[in-house]
Amino acid sequence: MFCMQCGQELIQKIFEEKKRFVCPVCGWVYYQQLKVSSAVIIEKNNQILLLKRAYDPWKDFWYLPAGYVEHDEDPRMAGIREVSEEIGIKIQIQENGLFNYYYFDDDPRGNGLLLVYVSNVLKWNMTPSEEITDYRFFSPKQLPKSLCGAGHRTAILDWVKMKNE
Numbered sequence: 001m002f003c004m005q006c007g008q009e010l011i012q013k014i015f016e017e018k019k020r021f022v023c024p025v026c027g028w029v030y031y032q033q034l035k036v037s038s039a040v041i042i043e044k045n046n047q048i049l050l051l052k053r054a055y056d057p058w059k060d061f062w063y064l065p066a067g068y069v070e071h072d073e074d075p076r077m078a079g080i081r082e083v084s085e086e087i088g089i090k091i092q093i094q095e096n097g098l099f100n101y102y103y104f105d106d107d108p109r110g111n112g113l114l115l116v117y118v119s120n121v122l123k124w125n126m127t128p129s130e131e132i133t134d135y136r137f138f139s140p141k142q143l144p145k146s147l148c149g150a151g152h153r154t155a156i157l158d159w160v161k162m163k164n165e
């Protein structure tokens, strides 16, 4: 990693009580921030669509269609894009469609914020990508046991709670 001010390679050191990347020449500090990812709830007949992960972390665990938000991307657009890439379905995010957001600190790729949206399906065009090994609709009473971390498990259980209300 290189300094944004002078281009020097950064070094790791304790600064303001945390291990950070600091420029040894000009003193510029790289303050790492939370990652942002977007997930989407897709329902059919009161069942929720979950995907089974093909890769680590959480290989073989079930998760909501989701992915990281690009630096120049509206998180809602990232959700739409990820759904299309992972399973092929064309969706739109519902108006005021933020279901909830979840802080997570259990992902080896870094801590972050999972934004979860509710959607309307425009086209059921199921074409699973190689990122997943299975996909299925689950009713609130028949969820799979292994639910993915990084906010997904909590979000899915919140969806179940909402269905039971």
Ligand SMILES: [Zn+2]
Binding pocket: 003, 004, 005, 006, 007, 008, 023, 024, 025, 026, 027, 028
């Ligand atoms: Zn520098």
